[in-house]
Amino acid sequence: MTTSTQAASFAAGCTAFRGPLLHFLSEPGLGTPDPGSYSYFTDGLLVVADGRVQAVGEAAELLPQLPVGTPVEHSPEGLILPGMIDTHVHMPQLAVMASYGTQLLEWLETYTFPTESRFADADWSAKQSKVFLDLLLAHGTTSALVFSTSHKVASEALFRAAHDYNMAIATGRVMMDCNAPDGVRDTAEASYEESRELIARWHGTGRQRYAVTPRFAATSTPEQLTYAGKLMTEAEGLLMQTHWAENKAEIAWIAELFPERASYLDVYDHFGLLGPRSVLAHGIHIDDADRARLAETGTRIAFCPTSNTFLGSGLFDLSSARGADVEVGLASDVGGGTSLSMLVTMAEAYKVCQLRGQSLNPFQAFYMATLGNAKVLHQETETGNLAPGKMADFLIIDRAASPIQQLKHSAERDLSGILFDLMILGDDRSIRRTYIAGQCRYDRDAAQGAAHAGLSV
Numbered sequence: 001m002t003t004s005t006q007a008a009s010f011a012a013g014c015t016a017f018r019g020p021l022l023h024f025l026s027e028p029g030l031g032t033p034d035p036g037s038y039s040y041f042t043d044g045l046l047v048v049a050d051g052r053v054q055a056v057g058e059a060a061e062l063l064p065q066l067p068v069g070t071p072v073e074h075s076p077e078g079l080i081l082p083g084m085i086d087t088h089v090h091m092p093q094l095a096v097m098a099s100y101g102t103q104l105l106e107w108l109e110t111y112t113f114p115t116e117s118r119f120a121d122a123d124w125s126a127k128q129s130k131v132f133l134d135l136l137l138a139h140g141t142t143s144a145l146v147f148s149t150s151h152k153v154a155s156e157a158l159f160r161a162a163h164d165y166n167m168a169i170a171t172g173r174v175m176m177d178c179n180a181p182d183g184v185r186d187t188a189e190a191s192y193e194e195s196r197e198l199i200a201r202w203h204g205t206g207r208q209r210y211a212v213t214p215r216f217a218a219t220s221t222p223e224q225l226t227y228a229g230k231l232m233t234e235a236e237g238l239l240m241q242t243h244w245a246e247n248k249a250e251i252a253w254i255a256e257l258f259p260e261r262a263s264y265l266d267v268y269d270h271f272g273l274l275g276p277r278s279v280l281a282h283g284i285h286i287d288d289a290d291r292a293r294l295a296e297t298g299t300r301i302a303f304c305p306t307s308n309t310f311l312g313s314g315l316f317d318l319s320s321a322r323g324a325d326v327e328v329g330l331a332s333d334v335g336g337g338t339s340l341s342m343l344v345t346m347a348e349a350y351k352v353c354q355l356r357g358q359s360l361n362p363f364q365a366f367y368m369a370t371l372g373n374a375k376v377l378h379q380e381t382e383t384g385n386l387a388p389g390k391m392a393d394f395l396i397i398d399r400a401a402s403p404i405q406q407l408k409h410s411a412e413r414d415l416s417g418i419l420f421d422l423m424i425l426g427d428d429r430s431i432r433r434t435y436i437a438g439q440c441r442y443d444r445d446a447a448q449g450a451a452h453a454g455l456s457v
């Protein structure tokens, strides 16, 4: 597709980015992509002013309309993409990544809860929040729905750091008042009160949004789950995030803990935690009744492929979810997941689909990581593509960041081939620059050799 869209006039002081450019306008479908679902310009131009997209289209059409002297950054061999979005990731679990030899419940006890207990310390939380956001940017992720910990200071620190970067982050204080050790276990009342305080302080402040965050049904009493449901009724636009149906031992435990409920999903349903603003991570071991209830309530699933294979949890059934009209987002789930890169996540999603006899074409994968995930998180009016008026969160991609990609890089490669090479062979090296609201927040070449803590520019 080569149509262009443009605003009536460009503001003085705008900046422009020229090069191949792709963004999605709607869902491309699982088979041959609907050609109306995306715009691809082999020589495109993105015009940005005041943090927002002013215009996007053919360079030849738009360049003559720029005010004289407008800086134009040209990446003829690159690819301009909207920033990628992660629908489920844990800020305090960077150091938990690559923990050897366990499945979910033992992994939580052995590695995760001890690591999260450090976040009672406000200074540690502030440092780690900044490292986490710098790493998201270095991996091409410009927005995310994020778990923090059960310490109010950890959510506070993450909101503060995201606000300083003007980055759209949704997060919330983790609620977990049972079946967890000292250091991370809270009480139902404290989780409710502190969530309310954080909502009052941060929900709707700049680009920040609050997500009510009961960890999973195993670590919350009925009293705490009741509070979580109540919180969802107390402010407009809140999200809800939790874990669901990830591991068979987890599911058996939930059946013991909640014998009066018909299913794991019914636990969340009972406490008023399903709905279009709820994102349930995993949803691997589920049935058609679950899918029907998810579709009926508009509840979303975050598909976390690198986590699901690493923790040996199982293979998510994407095609049954899609067939039942369940909204599915793509997510890294670091630190159960093994990479913050949504490119790596797409590659693993493709492999999970292959193991299930399904497929994930590159158009669908890039749609999911951008506009699809924006819709899952209800932020598609501001992010997800580069339509005029949206926030200018975007990436300059290096299509030949590794020797193998250089070898495959050629002018003859069609768009599908370009995207498939990127999703299968790409990673954080592929991210040359990351822009948030028109500002460069990560520059790979400037950051090379810098310590991780100093990645942002």
Ligand code: GUN
Residues within 6 Å of the ligand: 090, 104, 108, 112, 215, 216, 243, 246, 307, 333, 336
């Ligand atoms: N279930 C409950 N807590 C967690 C967590 O931190 N990670 C994953 N993958 N699953 C969970």
Ligand code: ZN
Residues within 6 Å of the ligand: 088, 089, 090, 243, 281, 333, 336
């Ligand atoms: Zn998780």
